[in-house]
Amino acid sequence: MDLLNALVAVLNYIIVPATAYGAQLALGALGVTLIYGILRFSNFAHGDTMAFGTALTILVTWGLQGMGISAGPLPTALLALPFGIALTAAFMLATDRVVYRYYRRVRAAPVVLTMVSAGVMFVMNGLTRVLIGVDEIRFADGARFVISPQEFKAWTGLAEPLALRSTQVITVVTAALVVVWLFWFLAKTRTGKSMRAFSDNEDLALLSGIDPNRVVAVTWILAAALTTIAGTLYGLDKTFKAFNYFQLLLPIFAAAVVGGLGSPIGAIAGGFVIAYSEVAVTYAWKKVATYIVPGWEADSLMQLLSTEYKFAVSFTILIIVLLFKPTGLFKGKSV
Amino acid sequence: MSFLDASDMTGGYGAADILHGCTLKVEKGQIAVIVGPNGAGKSTAMKAVFGMLKLRGGSVKLDGEDITTLSPQDRVKKGMGFVPQVNNVFPTMSVEENLEMGAFIRHDDFHETMEQVYDLFPILREKRYQNAGELSGGQRQQVAVGRALMTKPKLLMLDEPTAGVSPIVMDELFDRIIEVARTGISILMVEQNARQALEIADMGYVLVQGANKYTDTGAALMADPDVRRTFLGG
Amino acid sequence: MSTHQPKAARGGALRAPLFFTIIALLIAIEGMTRGWNGALGILNMGLISAVIALGLNLQWGYAGLFNSGVVGFVALGGLAPVLVAMPPTPGAFAGGGWGILIALCIAVATVVAAVWLNHNLKGKARAVAIIVTLIAGFFLYRAVFDPAVAVIEKINPSAQGNLGGLGLPTLIAWPVGAVLAAGAAWVVGKTALGLRSDYLAIATLGIGEIIVAVLRNEEWLARGVLNVNGIPRPWPVPYEIDLQANADFIARAAGMGLDPVTASTITVKLLWTALFALVLIGLLLLAQLALKSPWGRMMRAIRDNEIAAAAMGKNVTRRHLQIFVLGAAVMGLGGAMMISLDGQMTPSGYNPLRYTFLIWVMVIVGGSGNNWGSVLGGLLIWYLWIKAEVWGPTLMGLITAHLSDGAVKQHLVDSAAHMRLIVMGLVLLLVLRFSPRGLLPER
Structure with missing residues (x-):
């Protein structure tokens, strides 16, 4: 019985939240890796693009709620998501047109593009603040739990509760659908293949008649969709706060590098590696230990690192990968 | 009039010219080979034919049509195929996807062409689902040639196709190239291995400092004592 | 920024003096219209910004290293006054x-x-x-x-609860701040240099976040979010209260027709200015000497063509590590100066937008690779940053003047303060696009 309780505790406090978080990171890292593979720079504006897209989605959500439209047990934000994606994509395409395109034409060094993306980051950060302010926003509505802790306890008779929030289920399901669609798109469609070809060997792709402007445009649209979905899911699961999204940049980058920059499958693996490590390292294991070793009362929380240091986990994993396997778990672009 | 007629090409990448009135002609279904010492401008001449280099003088005509001002992409549409010397495949894509990308500009059904490529290079059929980056050097070159054939070019240009492959593989590649020429495709190629290349060439161009030094049939050049002594090592 | 074609800078030798005169005028106008206390306040933080920008210019301008964790090195430097100058906790x-x-x-x-x-x-x-x-x-x-x-x-958690300092003079803390930042830079550089440039950018982003997280959470160190107050000022800067109690000073102030409070605040600010200017001039001198030395030439050679430099037998990674550590040390120095000026350590104030990316704007706008440019950028951008906060609402007030009162107008007016982020982003983008070599291009 105690072992079961320990298992439920691990499930409740680690597996479930980390899976949802990992799915969000994976979507973010997919965007980073896509931009890196096609446009060949690390996009520092990625976190703020997530915030921007989410802010737009929230505004549309409020609009829908104002009109009395809802999605029943599902959050209204899911209905608003397509609008958020479309608006963000339009913004990204416009940004590419007025900002990035020039640097592609002069074949600027990647580090210059990264710098440029920092400028875009400033602008998007400011725009997000103007749009929606700096406060924490909760915008999840609909049913709260798929499995509520009380029900679970009553149903199983265990001492430990298990909560499965609907936002967590929605996150994982949505992320899975998006990933499956993205992989199908990249593997099977003509446009997807041309994007991979462009990422693989730009000169040969041009030689083969692949239109670079089209590839770049599709990349920005996909990146806008991925960031907006990731950001909205994160906001539904936790809350929306613009600055937190900026801070997600580190775990997202770490996930992309750990998986191998430019490798979509690596981005997903990286996202989950980072998420599970972060949650496991910052979890207080005392309760689980007490269940597993009966009669022993640990004198500390048995927490390896306090939650404030979750970034240290991403950073440490990042450093370890850089030291031992700079191309990442799944061979990305070489060093 | 020759099928490819590139006359008096003059130009270079920067201020200094590399090509000085270089002329290259290829007849239908024939193999023309450009040989010469390092730095003679062999690859540059081929890139000029393909439009990767802005000419200050001269013209390029394909099948009687003047294409001097066209971009490389447009020349592909006009019936040119080009196989670069290095980075000539998509390494993380499968062999079949590489061929598909070769046919990117085509909007008709290209599966028949793909079958022809597989017939020409049977090993590619065997490895069609394997990533091109995982193949051996010789196999990769076959993918590269196959990719260029997917547009059904009338002129195929190869920049040192045998660079870095073993002599056995080189012989096999040359055999394939002859087979390609037999289907009616004209071939223009740059080669380091001058002797072997001239053996299969209908026409040979010896370039020195960006200009034609000797121009004759492959066999005649092989027989020319001057050419033998200076360029073929005796 | 070697990828862009150099454009001849208009104005030649007179360009730099001209721009610095403009800055002086801006400060003077500020002083005459809004009071010298505020003007000197902007100037002082501008000087510190210039120091930090000089540090970043060493890394980016000299060596092309992308450091996105400036905030961490500045914060770590700021820890030094707490550890050195505060009295020890009994x-x-x-x-x-x-x-x-x-x-x-x-x-x-x-x-x-x-x-x-x-x-x-x-x-x-x-x-x-x-x-x-x-x-x-x-x-x-x-x-x-x-x-x-x-x-x-x-121990006394309401006021202390931390290790306290060594009770040494604050000036000693400044080089200590430099050493702390240099140490952290060495660790990051050792792992991330020599790999692709993006990796350094990502790794420094991480170390920046972590250093700030440490300062925020380790209460034993610098009391975390509880802040450390009352960090002693360095010699020779006195406290206003002491000056106001000094009969001599009051008499002299009266002689100049000033009341003691104004006179004391301005005297204090001017002393800070002198102290910071001295440090900045010293650094600038060293940086210029270094730039013109064989070492500086080699650095720029490596930046412009790493492969060629490596082929000539230069150990590129080692050199990069050197300059990365040096640049971080200068940032740490700036961070220590800043905390001394503020007199308090507020870890929650270390925002990457303000302390990393704004410094970037300073270096790029001033002219990467040009030390004078970084100083100019530091002063100018800091001035704009402060003033944009004032101008934003004014401008928004004008724009929305014809709108009827309502939620939209209120929202726009409220959000005007965030406009400066957009302005800074646009400044960075415009300079990168149309004048990538900055106001004072590298020669």
Whole structure:
């Protein structure tokens, strides 16, 4: 019985939240890796693009709620998501047109593009603040739990509760659908293949008649969709706060590098590696230990690192990968 | 009039010219080979034919049509195929996807062409689902040639196709190239291995400092004592 | 920025003096219209910004290294005044100080052991040994560290609860700040340099976040979000209160027709200005000498063509590490100066937009690779940053003047303060696009 309780505790406090978080990171890292593979720079504006897209989605959500439209047990934000994606994509395409395109034409060094993306980051950060302010926003509505802790306890008779929030289920399901669609798109469609070809060997792709402007445009649209979905899911699961999204940049980058920059499958693996490590390292294991070793009362929380240091986990994993396997778990672009 | 007629090409990448009135002609279904010492401008001449280099003088005509001002992409549409010397495949894509990308500009059904490529290079059929980056050097070159054939070019240009492959593989590649020429495709190629290349060439161009030094049939050049002594090592 | 074609800078030799005159005028106008106290305040922070920008220019301008963790090095430098100049907390060191020191030694020893194992073992044994060492080291560290921290944080928690400082003069803290930042830079540089440039950008982003997180959460160190107040001022800057109590000073102020309060604040600010200017001039002199030396030429050669430099037998990674550490040291110095000026340590104030990316704007706008440019950028952008906060609402007031009162107008007016972020982003983008070599291009 105690072992079961320990298992439920691990499930409740680690597996479930980390899976949802990992799915969000994976979507973010997919965007980073896509931009890196096609446009060949690390996009520092990625976190703020997530915030921007989410802010737009929230505004549309409020609009829908104002009109009395809802999605029943599902959050209204899911209905608003397509609008958020479309608006963000339009913004990204416009940004590419007025900002990035020039640097592609002069074949600027990647580090210059990264710098440029920092400028875009400033602008998007400011725009997000103007749009929606700096406060924490909760915008999840609909049913709260798929499995509520009380029900679970009553149903199983265990001492430990298990909560499965609907936002967590929605996150994982949505992320899975998006990933499956993205992989199908990249593997099977003509446009997807041309994007991979462009990422693989730009000169040969041009030689083969692949239109670079089209590839770049599709990349920005996909990146806008991925960031907006990731950001909205994160906001539904936790809350929306613009600055937190900026801070997600580190775990997202770490996930992309750990998986191998430019490798979509690596981005997903990286996202989950980072998420599970972060949650496991910052979890207080005392309760689980007490269940597993009966009669022993640990004198500390048995927490390896306090939650404030979750970034240290991403950073440490990042450093370890850089030291031992700079191309990442799944061979990305070489060093 | 020759099928490819590139006359008096003059130009270079920067201020200094590399090509000085270089002329290259290829007849239908024939193999023309450009040989010469390092730095003679062999690859540059081929890139000029393909439009990767802005000419200050001269013209390029394909099948009687003047294409001097066209971009490389447009020349592909006009019936040119080009196989670069290095980075000539998509390494993380499968062999079949590489061929598909070769046919990117085509909007008709290209599966028949793909079958022809597989017939020409049977090993590619065997490895069609394997990533091109995982193949051996010789196999990769076959993918590269196959990719260029997917547009059904009338002129195929190869920049040192045998660079870095073993002599056995080189012989096999040359055999394939002859087979390609037999289907009616004209071939223009740059080669380091001058002797072997001239053996299969209908026409040979010896370039020195960006200009034609000797121009004759492959066999005649092989027989020319001057050419033998200076360029073929005796 | 070697990828862009150099454009001849208009104005030639007169360009720099012209721009610096403009800055002086801007400050003077500010002083005459809004009071000298505020104007000198902008100037002082501008000088510190210039110091930090100089540090970044060493890394980016000289060597092309992308450091996105400036905030961390500035914050770490800011820790120095707390650790050096604050009075020691009674009983803290005896209670837990040694424990913490031992714990830190254990941490360092663990990492050194892991590195040694990494170099001297092979295969599976290596991985197992390293993991075992790291885990054992971590738990040993926590076992020593946690009780020590608990002891310290129990001492007078409402006012102290931290280790306190050494009670030494504040000026000593400045070089210490430089050393702290340099140490952190060495660790990051050692791992991330020599890999692709993006990796350094990502790794520094991480170290920046972590340093700030440490300052925010380790209450025994700098009281975390509780802030450390009353950090002593360095010689020769006096306190306004003391000046106002000084009969001599009051008499002299009266002689100039000033009331004692105004006179004292301006005197204090001017002394800060003098002190900062002195440091900045010294740094500028050193940086210029370094730039013109064979070492500086080599650095720029490496930046412009790493492969050629490596082919000439230059150890590119080593040189990069050198300059990365040096640049971080200058940032740390700037951070220490800033905390001395503020008189308090507020870890929650270290925002990457303000302390990393704004510094970037300064360097790029001033002209990467040009030390004078960084100083100019530091002063100018800081001025704009402060003024944009004032101008934003005014401008928005004008724009929305014809709108009827309502939620939209209120929202726009409220959000005007955020406009400066957009302005800074646009400035950065416009300079990168149309004048990538900045106001004062590198020669």
